[in-house]
Amino acid sequence: MAKDELMNYEKALEQFEVVIGLEVHVELNTKTKMFCGCRNEFGDEPNTNVCPICIALPGSLPAVNRRAVESSISIGLALGCEIAPTGRFARKNYFYPDLAKNFQTSQYDEPIAYEGQLEVEVPSGKTFTVLIERAHMEEDAGKLTHVGGNTGRIQGAEYSLVDYNRAGVPLVEIVTKPVYGAGAEAPELAAAYVRSIREIVKALGVSDARMERGNVRCDANVSLRLHGAEKLGTRTETKNVNSLRSIERAVRYEIQRQAAILAKGGTITQETRHWHEDKGATSSGRPKSDADDYRYFPEPDLVPVQPSKELIESLRAALPEQPSVRRKRLQGEWGFSDLEFRDVVNADLLDQIVETVAAGAKPQSARKWWTGELARIANAEEKDAAELAITPAEVAELATLVESGKINDRLAREVLGYVLAGEGSPSSVVAARGLEVVSDDSALLAAIDEALAKQPDVLEKIREGKVQAAGAVIGAVMQAMKGSADAGRVRELILERAAQ
C-alpha cells in the first residue's frame, strides 16, 4: 500500500471546508430474514440458515417480513422521518458471489422513511443537527471468506468460501444529507452520530447494535472544498469502518489525505476506499463513478409495502425516550458530575455502565472500572472498552468482590487480567487461583509479629500517638503475604497489638 501524503490537520482546516455524509447500515434482530422464514442468527454453522429463497434457487419468490417493516418504521419515526404510505422495493443488479440472486432487493426511489433529523452532541459539548435524507429497507449479502493470498480480498485469493446465513438478513440503511459546518469536529461528529444511531436502535430493541459483529456498519463520505466555494468537492466513500474509533480516525485521515492532494493542485478520485485499522490509513478500492450501473427497476415479485396509519401511530406511541432525554435521566439517577458523565459518553461506555449497574454494581464503581482500568487496557490494545472480553455482569461481580472485602484493588486487577484471558468469571478465577484476601487473622498475626520483631520501636511510637508509624509494618506484612492481605485488617491488628 503506497503511503499517502497527509496535510497537517489544522492546516487542512484552515484551507478547506469539510463536508461529510454518513450511510449507516443497521442489521435488524428480527427472528427471521427479510424475505424468507430462515433464522436470523449470528454465529451459526455456515449455510445452515438457508432455504430456496435466500440462496436463490430457480422458481423461489420473496415475501416481506412484517416485523422488519415495523422495525424500519420505528427507526424512521425515532429519527423524526416521514413514513411513506406506499413504497416499492427495487432490484439493484450486480454480479457478486455473496449475492445469491445477483441482485439485491432494496428500496431505491421509494424509501419507507425520509426527511428526518437527529441532534448529535460532540465531545466539546456542542450540538449539531444532522439532517436525515432517508432510511430504507434492504437485505444483507452472504459472507465471503477468501482463503490463500495475503490481502484477505477476493483478488489473489486461492479460493473463497461463502456463507449464506447472512444472505437476506434485514437491513435498514440510514443516509444523511451532506453535513456542513462541523469543521475540525467533523470526525468526532461522525462518530457521535453513529453512536446516537446505535443508542436509538438499541433502545428500540430492533437491533443488537454490536459494531464488532457488523450489526451497525458505517460508510463515511468525505469531501473538501475551499472556504466560500459553492460547488461540493469530489467525495470518497470509506467502507469497513467497524468501530466508533475507526470512524473518527478514518474521517480525519481522509481530510488530511484529500487536503494534501488538493493543495498540490491534484484532483480527488471518486471512489470507494477501505479503512485499515492496523495501519491507520485508507486505501483505494474500486472506482465509483458512472461506471456503476445497477440497472435499478421496481421489484416485480413484491407488492408495495403499504403501512396503515394505525400501524404507524401505534409504533409512534411505543417509541422509547430520545437519547438526549435518556442521558439526562441516567446522569440524575447515577449522580455523576457533568465531567464524569461526559467522559462516560465520549468513551462510549453508557450502555456498559447501564448493564453493570443493572447487574448489581454501584454506579460510581461501575464508572471507575470502565473509564479507569478497562479503558486503560482497551487503549493499550487499541480497541473500544466494550470490545474487551468481559461482560458488564462480570465487571459488576468484580466490583462487588472488592466492596465486600474479599479481594483488594491490587488483587482485583490481577483477577481482571485472568478474566480477560478467558479463565472464567471473577469469582471462579478467585477460587481457582486462591486469590482471596487472607482473612485468617492467625496468619496475619504471625506475619505482623515477624515484622514487629524487626522493627521493635514501632509499637512504642504508636502508643505515643504516632499512628502513621504502623505504615512501615503494614508494608512489610503486605510484602510477606504477597499482596493477598486486606491492608485495613492488618492495620487494625497492629493497632490492637499496640493497645495490648
Place this chain on the structure above:
Amino acid sequence: MSELIRKNASELVDLLSSGEVSSVEVTQAHIDRTAAVDSAVHSYLHVSPESALATAAEIDRKRAAGEKLHPLAGLPIAVKDNLTTTDAPTTAGSKILEGWIPQYDATVVRKIREAGMPILGKTNLDEFAMGSSTEFSAYGPSKNPWDLTRIPGGSGGGSSSAVASFQAPIAFGSDTGGSIRFPAAVTGTVGIKPTYGAVSRYGLIALASSLDQVGPVSRNVLDAALLQDLIGGHDPHDSTSLPESLGSMVEAAKRQDVKGLRVGVIKELNGEGFQAGVKARFNESLRLLEAAGAEIVEVSCPSFEYAIAAYYLILPAEASSNLAKFDSVRFGLRKAPDGNPTIERVMAATREAGFGPEVKRRIILGTYALSSGYYDAYYGSAQKVRTLIQRDFAAAFAKADVLASPTAPTTAFKLGEKLEDPLAMYLNDIATIPANLAGIPGISIPNGLADEDGLPVGIQLLAPAREDSRLYQVGAALETMHEEQWGKRMIDFAPELEVR
C-alpha cells in the same frame, strides 16, 4: 390404443370416483401411449412412470379403503418443465439446469400431489419459456400431433402436444405472452391464462415476473376448470398472488349461458396479417354466439399497436435480472475456463455455454433497456404503454362483458420456418400479449380447422381481471355449440399417429 386415453379429464374423474376404472389403469394407459408415440412427438423431457404408478396405486388403495379423496385424485397430469419438482429433474429447457433436481416443489405441484394426481413427466418448452415453437428448447423441439413437420406452439409445446396426442389428459402450462394459449390454438386444445395472481408462481422458474402466470392445458373447458379450482387461491409464498378467491370455475363452465352477453370484437386483432381460414372460423363463431343470444359489439384498442414493442422491453428487462442467478455458484452447470479461472471468468464461461441464442438475445436486450441513460426511453416508455393498454381494456370492458379475437394470426407453421427471423416469431403473439401486459385472464379454445391447410384454429376470449369465471362460462358454451355442429370434439379430427 386404449379408449381411456381419449377421454376428457372430467370423464376420467367420474370413472375414477365411481370405481369403474382404477388410477393405475388410467396412468398405465398414458404411460403406454407415451412409449408408443413420444419418440415422434417429443412432448416429454423426462417421464416418471414409477412414481406416477406408485401414486396411482396409493390412491386406488385409499379409495378401496373408503378414504375421502379429492375429486381429481388418481387423474394423471403432465407438468411443464419450468415448474420445480423434488422427484424429477427440472431444466426449464436449458442446458444450464441439466440434471438439476430441485430441493422444493412448486406450490401448484404441491397442490396436485396433495390431491393425489400422479405426475406423468415433465414437458418440453422453449428455453426458459422464451419462444413460440419449442424450437429454442436446448433438448430439441416438440412436434405438432396434427402434422409432425409443424410446431406445436410455444413455449408450452410439450404440454399442448402431450394433451393433443393423448399422452396426458391434462397438463400445466405457463403463459408470459401466450405460451399456454398459442400452443393450445395450434394443437386443437384448450389453454387458459388465469388472472395475474390467481395462481401461485412459487416454484415457476421465472421468465418475466410481472407477466408470468401458471394455468391449465386440456382438451375440454370443464377439464381446465377442474384444475384451476384446485390450483387457484392465495399463496403466502407469492406475495403477488391475489388474497381473494375467484369463485368456482367448474360451476361457471357448467352454466354455459351466453344470453344477453356482450361480446366485444377487438377491431385491431381481426385484420391485416391474419390468415383467411383463421378469420373465417372466427366470424362463424361470432355468428354462433349471436344465434345463442349474445350481442356482438366492436371495440377498439388503439394502443395494442405498441404492445409487442413494450412487451419486448419489459420481458427482457425482467428476464435479464431473473436469469442472473444462473452463475454456477450454487446449482446447475459449472464451466471452468482453462488457466487460472477467476469467479468472473467461471460465471461468464458457464453462462456462455449454458444459455442458448434466444436467451442470450433477450438478456442483452434487457440489460440494455435497463441501463442508465436508456431506462426512461425504453423500460419507462414500455411501462407507459402498459398503462395505456390497461386503459384500452378498461374502455373495452365498459362496452363488453368478454372480448374475442383469433388466438393467433396463423395456424401452426413449419419447423424451422421462423427460426432465423425473431421478429416474425414475436409477431405470433400479437393477440395474446396484451392480456399479460394488463394482467387479465384469457382462454383459447378450439375453433375449427382452416380451409386452406386443414390445421387447428383457436379463438381467444378475454375477461376483466378476476372475472376468469366468464371465460369458463362462455368458453364452455361455445365449445358445446361447436361439438353439436361438428358431431364430435375437434381433437377427434386429428390424424392417427403412427404407433411404434
